[in-house]
Amino acid sequence: MAIEQSTRAIEEPGTLSSQPELLVSAARHLMSHYSTRGDDAGTCLKLASVIERHLKALAGHGDLAPVLRATCQQLSEQWAGMVEQAIPARQNVTLLDRVFGVAR
Structure with missing residues (x-):
């Protein structure tokens, strides 16, 4: 998939950088394809994350x-905020909750 190839390319030294x-x-x-992926929230989140990394790499170039x-x-920064908001909130589960099976 294009997202994985783009992610590998940005992480490999000496390629896109x-x-x-x-x-x-x-x-x-990637940004042009973001809006076309509205039916799959997981893909949109991953795509938004890759876009944010590309922009961050450009900002430091x-x-x-x-x-x-x-x-x-x-x-x-805007894309990073969007990614953070889209990530489902994690429940605060304590060690006692896990031991006693409250958070199953």
């Missing part, structure tokens, strides 16, 4: 113009 135009292109491609890096930083 050395070519910012490819990273910009990949981020734009030294070869980009400062205005583009600042824009990518702001967008990265």
Whole structure:
């Protein structure tokens, strides 16, 4: 799937990180597909997370113009907030709850 390939590409040193135009292109491609995945919340969450990582990588890229890096930083923070809100809240389960089987 494209998400896994994009994730591997951003994590491998010397691939997209050395070519910012490819990273910009990949981020734009992923963002264009985000809205078409509304039927599968898990895929949307994963896609949003990959988009956020691409934008974060661009924000830290030294070869980009400062205005583009600042824009990518702001967008990265917005996507990160969206991902955090979409993650289901975890219940606070204490050790005693687990021992006594309250949280099954």
